Amino acid sequence: MAQPKKAASIWDVARLAGVSHQTVSRVVNGSPRVAAATRDKVLEAIAELGYRPNRLARSLAGGAAESVTVLTADTSLYGPEAALRGIEKAARALDWSVQISVLDPADTHSDADIIARLPRAGEPTIIMAHDEPGMRAKQVLLDQQPHAMVAIGPYTAEELAASPWLVGMDDGKAAAEATRYLLDLGHTTVHHLAIPTSTGTFGGGKAHRAEGWARVLREAGRPVPEPVPSGWTIAEAFKAVQPLVADPEVTAILCGNDHLALATLRAAHLAGRSVPGDLSIVGFDNTPFSAYTTPALTTVNQDFESVGRGAFELLRHRVDGSIPRPVPGWPEPELIVRETSGPPSSS
Amino acid sequence: MAQPKKAASIWDVARLAGVSHQTVSRVVNGSPRVAAATRDKVLEAIAELGYRPNRLARSLAGGAAESVTVLTADTSLYGPEAALRGIEKAARALDWSVQISVLDPADTHSDADIIARLPRAGEPTIIMAHDEPGMRAKQVLLDQQPHAMVAIGPYTAEELAASPWLVGMDDGKAAAEATRYLLDLGHTTVHHLAIPTSTGTFGGGKAHRAEGWARVLREAGRPVPEPVPSGWTIAEAFKAVQPLVADPEVTAILCGNDHLALATLRAAHLAGRSVPGDLSIVGFDNTPFSAYTTPALTTVNQDFESVGRGAFELLRHRVDGSIPRPVPGWPEPELIVRETSGPPSSS
């Protein structure tokens, strides 16, 4: 058995059951207008032939979507990975299929390249990329099929209001909260090890975390040190943070994510600075490992999985107007104080 | 612009260019038998209408695959995540699309459920799941479409030879190497904090890492302690490892992966045992963070991304016999000695 014989189609089932193909279709799709006896016959034939519907043909004929393409940055980052998980779960629950396509900055991405990624025109798409190709992809889709796309990203309340296709969390506010917490602990100021922004180099583009951090410092009348730019990898962060940990004036560092915080933790250790005694470190994202480092990372929890789910719901709403617009129901980012933060030693 | 107007089809292009739909098809697919003048006309029409081929229709008609479905366990694990990345990269390079479907043990998975995940019968599929639903899925596919599936998993040389649809690394050998290394360091024996096996509970199913570890101990005539079973999460590992770190007799622990090793590291720290002074810890997988813990983890590097790429190549070979069978070309697992391992303090 299991010869590569052709798969059974709806017609084969119809013939075997002695009904029309349409009746089979009705049975498969659970239409109520089928007599019980007929249904049983069809079901039997389906079982015997091992028939299963061809999704391709289904989509082609029905025009029904039932499928979502996720355009994402490198999935080795925790945020995109968790959001993808949320999307996949939500999609699976509704029996949608999920396509994934990674936007690699190394590829040359003309607009045509991006478009070619979509299985078909109007394919519902979620974009999850904060780098340059991601931004271009967003723009392209916004022009071409604004009703069938949703982007995940950091937002401020104003941005969300202005962009009905945007989903995300106000991580600027969370960064502000973390900064205020460190200030309240007695630190004179807080330094910032920053993740790359959408334009690649620090300074341009959106950098909500950095903005929230700077705002609090300004409001408190504290010096605002130049943020230290880091790449996404731990190795890059480790290198970038060296001057910070070497400087005894630096008593608190807010890191753009937990990987950067881990690198900072190790750099501090190697530089002979005790944490949190000499140096407080706060991370971002509450990556699973963060509770188990030694000392355990103080960090900001973000429920990316819920955001992913929210993005999926919003997409459904936008594709099919009859589905109610979801209310963003995920928890706000929240500071989790663990062991890497404390008052400065001088105080 | 950008009204949700229907996307242009090959027929629309044909009409505008004043040729037949087939000629358009030829131009799109780069057939040589089209006059230059005709080609230009068609190209122009394509540009004007913003036409792009519908992949669905293409696959339906052509039977051509150009698409792979990845059935995976939880992507929050490093191994599957990295392998998925490898698959996606390889697929993208060839312009194949990638579908992802997560096998959640929490769902009830009848065989039918698993089959329903495939977009269509015979859809080329890669399975990447070491747990129970994954094993069932593997069996189902093996029965239904053995020529269009590949599984990723741990293997021994014999298993690989016996299963032309299997791709993986001999992590039993790597576990053996790590165990031997610890023994050579002077440890009397090595304990094992084990990841779950394919059957859920420890003991059944394939557990190559555990087997390699036990074999070396037996060969060296050392006592083989009962392996300690852990779940996949760090929290579970932290709980499971408590008795091990509390026991001063235990001087070396081989952990099933780096997350478990991290939990062990923290548990040891809290129990007041110094690493590697009192206790040596060796992880598995060389997860990115492992080089930056304090102390940095000794671990076994595994190039999952290459394995993913290899799986994709093998799948192509199996689906289309004309493609040569790839030779497994990835690096062998390799022990990376960092800071969590050393001779026992008593020696």
Place this chain on the structure above:
DNA sequence: ATCAGATAGGTGAACGTTCACACCGGGCGG
């Protein structure tokens, strides 16, 4: 002049579904 062979292009069916509609018989209100 004639014809084989190449070159350029067209025609119709097929892929596996769903959709819109037509059909048939029986129960029920008038």
Place this chain on the structure above:
DNA sequence: CCGCCCGGTGTGAACGTTCACCTATCTGAT
């Protein structure tokens, strides 16, 4: 007793491609 509606089913077209095959036209050799 008639007509209507409705449950149950069938028919044909459509979705957007590719594939297999057919038809012109032009070339150059016989």
